[in-house]
Amino acid sequence: MYDVIVVGGGPSGATAAEDLVRSGHTVALLDRSGRIKPCGGAIPPRLIADFLIPDSQIVAKITTARMISPTGRKVDIPIENGFVGMVDREHFDEFLRNRAAEAGATRVTGTYLRIERDSDGTHVVYREKASGAEKRLTARMVIGADGARSNVARDEIKGGAKIPYVIAYHEIIESPGPRGEYDPARCDVVYDGRISPDFYGWVFPHGKSASIGMGSLLKEVDLKKATAALREASGLADCKTIRREGAPIPLEPLKRWDNGRDVVLAGDAAGVVAPSSGEGIYYAMVGGRVAATAAAAKLKTGRIKDLQLARKLFLREHGQVFRVLGAMQRAYYRSDERRERFVSLCHDVDVQRLTFEAYMNKKLVKARPLAHVKIGFKNVAHLTGLVSKDRV
Known part of the structure; x- marks a missing residue:
């Protein structure tokens, strides 16, 4: 018993x-x-501290996140005063x-x-x-x-x-080091309907390996074909595949x-x-x-x-x-036009700082109320089309 x-x-x-x-x-x-x-394998500093994760389990420390839009716009977001830990x-x-x-x-x-x-x-x-x-x-x-x-x-x-759930699929490959669009110190998040019409794709370094994958709610999406396209775009098509995995990820x-x-x-x-x-x-x-x-x-x-x-x-x-994250997903993931606006919004320094402060600490940041007000107005402007999605 x-x-x-x-x-x-x-x-x-x-x-x-x-x-x-x-x-x-x-x-x-x-x-x-x-x-x-x-799984992309990303863990924030708060997890490492709260659950006493030793450094030996961290296979990579990421200092930049890149957001990529449907038209190929790239926004690099530096991770200030910390890092995103990666685990296998x-x-x-x-x-x-x-x-x-x-x-x-x-x-x-x-x-x-x-x-x-x-x-x-x-x-x-x-x-x-x-x-x-x-x-x-x-x-x-x-x-x-x-x-x-x-x-x-x-x-x-x-x-x-x-x-409700998304079906996620990824391939773990041998990392070749810096090559093409791939940077072993940067996480890439791809918001492109050709990769995933309703979620996103990712390229996450794991030190000697990397996780490349995507997810979708739609049964008609060919997960393996989309992942192959992501590998090709990242310059990783010919890297050795270590393993392939798929599973559902719940949405709420x-x-x-x-x-x-x-x-x-x-x-x-x-x-x-x-x-x-x-x-x-x-x-x-x-x-x-x-x-x-x-x-x-x-x-x-x-x-x-x-x-x-x-x-x-x-x-x-x-x-x-x-x-808040659920509202963002409903607002921005519904079309490539909306995803383009989302990546455009990510150019904003206030958005970048508050996003990663919230990610690192796992709570909404309340220390800068003026920044929240500014972001609120910018968010509405992007969603209503008052701001051009091409504006940086």
Whole structure:
């Protein structure tokens, strides 16, 4: 009998497991092992500080972000007083799982099948990877951290099977060093309908390798063809491909994260990927932390309502950022003409500074109210066409 079974060993599940065992709980961490999520791999300084990530996990430090418009306009945004850390999910996720195990979590390798309940407790039934046999773990609580289109959410949470998502695809390639449009110290974000008609493409350096990919809501989009075009445009078409990965990325948090009994969701399973940017690692780890807080509170008090703490704590700190980013995505991602205006807006120094201050610190910056007012007027002007999209 464990206190908690965590289903899913990505950044969210591993964080939840580690937090719980460090607070004195017994935890089983069930993970399929070997699955690597397509991900640009960017993490902000706040994640590195909050979750004690050692420098050995940072495969590159990015000091410039380049925005590229449908017409090829390029806006380079310097990252002042810091950097964006890059991680390789193949190694980063395993580092987090190992750290949870070293803290005291029991690692179990297998595939979640279902949840059963009887007088002995709540049982997670899974297929063991090594033997193929059906087995089960027993606990008082379950955290579902098994990604977008979560099977735990489908089985246990009202509305959990209806989360909207983007399909993301990327290719990890061997990095050739500086070449053509590729700079190993710069992240490129491509807003071009020929790459993605409703999201964006990316070229993110990972030191000795690089992640090149894109995402789209539209089923008719050929993800591999679009990624090939992005590689060609970046001068990386002939680089050796190390691996290819695809997976859904959720677009908005679920309305409910718990089943009112013994299950709470975390990370992508709860839908906590930032709109507009698609950033997920930081928010997944925060999601794991608040899910662990909610599970620990319910175990201590027995109060069902304590399970609601996960969603409340997350949205209290990050809800406003998600609302702003969601509004940006709805306003600017609908057409190439709008994306052109968005990249034009990014020329503005106030936009650049406030954007990266918010990214680095994971909160909206309130220290310069005049800058916010100026940006508000410029945003309206671009959206209404009062300012030419060709104006710098």
